Amino acid sequence: MQYSQLCKVYEELEQNSSRLKKTEILADFLKKLKKEKDQEIIYLLQGKTFPDYSEKEFGISEKLCIKALTKASGTSDKEIIERWRKIGDIGKVAEQIMGRKKQNTLFSHKLTAKKVLDNLKKLPELEGKGTIERKLALISELLTSASGTEAKYIIRTLLGDLRVGTGEGTIRDSIRDACFETSSEEDTSKKSLNVMDSENKKQITETIQDAYDKSTDWKLVFEQACKGLSALKSTELTPGKPVKVMLFPKEDSFEDGFSRVGKPALIDYKYDGFRMMINKNNNQIKVFTRRLDDVSKQFPEVKEYVKKYIKGESFILDTEAVGYDPETKKYRPFQEISQRIKRKYDIDKMARELPIEINVFDIIYYNNKSLIKTPFKERRKIIEKIIEKHPYKIRPSEAIITESVEKAENFYKKAIEDGEEGVMMKNLEAPYKPGSRVGYGIKIKPSENDFDLVIIEAEYGTGKRAGWLSSYTVACRKDNKFLEIGKVSTGLKEKTEGLTFKELTKKLKPLITKEHGRTVEVKPKLVVTVVYQNIQKSPKYSSGFALRFPRITRLRPDRKAGDVATLEEVKKEVERKS
DNA sequence: CGTGTCTGCCCC
DNA sequence: ATTCTGC
């Protein structure tokens, strides 16, 4: 298969925003892959080279892509960055400059999809001295034999940002349409196992989704779909192989929460830790993060607790790990346990200094049986039955079941007093939906504070925000000086009514005093209100603090730079919360 | 050897 | 993480 054929599909997908149309385009292409037995290419369709649970990484991003482009084209860094500033897409920059090159040099090499896949797959294998040089060589080898369009998609694939709009749902539906024929209404005589009518079309879609939920690997699902329905159905959840976690959208009130998840609901604490999927298969115990990274080594205590305090031969648990101070037993902010997640050295020392408590809130597999479709209330019962509760080690999450808004609010107050982030509300009858926000559950967090701050720097955006100044460095005040307290770039509107990026860009441009690359310095004049969830210590900003989850809610034309929050006020807030 | 820069479908 | 937007 020629890489250009694949790029043609990318282009078509990019040009058509309708999901039905995308499905049609993809299904046609998948049929070709099916015929050529080239199912691995399905990874490239989502801009990947490995399944989601793979640990492999390119180790390539913006800076190195720019370097590779410089190497392959001879164009200067400066010009590339300038073009990037203007059009907001390094892929498109590559298209321009590699395309331009090709007009002069007659090139006859045809890039195959396999060649691209091969070179990309080599990237994660390289390590040690000279790695970067060798990676750049592999990339520029591809770029030099690529057309403009091909260069664009090679770069976007490296950046992990294909931007053609092929999410899981589209891939799933395309596999369905590529592997199962739709029966025409006139032709009812043609009955075969692989023929869909509108009734079983839905079921087939579900079967494919289910196979993916259990394997987290589109190549495998595609291969099985090619064999037929029964092959798909044979996919089983396997403890030891990671599964995507269920996600929960935010809701503002318990009334809204109940109307979403039904009554009664289970309400449990939302801990400020990190997601941990614990897998046990006989004596093998593995721990995965939300993005399916294996962190078993980083958290040796998990093995111990699981062996000692949980009954069962095999299981998959969904949990939240929170750090605490071993002496005072006080819970510690996320910032601190985050030190343990990617650690390779001093693991045991950190485990002693910053132990974790595992709060188990769901179970999706138990003793050789998938519980994905078992109602949540049953799953919760199993959790309570099999876990021997040991606070500061492992325990079921703190929870109540209620249909009363008042009881819910009291429970929430208790959660906040205990220093937790808020609560979750969950539908008692719901199945577990891996990787989905359709999560039959929601989260509720406290209302937030804000500061009025002044913009002192801004950066040009990328993708759909290209051409606008769309990210702003904001500052508080100390005497007559302005001290950075973070960056903010969300809350503004792209198109609809309200404060838009366009408007802010227009107001900032006359204030520009200096430009370097994609950032500009501006006179401290524009004041905005910034809402945040927390204040953290910052090693990066001159105020020594940074805002956690900042967003802009409004412009304050009535305020001057001298009116913004002072460092003293920021410090007071930090103390008030601790 | 220390420091700076870059990267991560990172974690939140 | 949060937010906005197109479907």
Added chain:
DNA sequence: GCAGAATGGGCAGACACG
């Protein structure tokens, strides 16, 4: 209502360079 895109802070590790 959902998925996807574009962004936030901070962390450890890996490599380049002086």
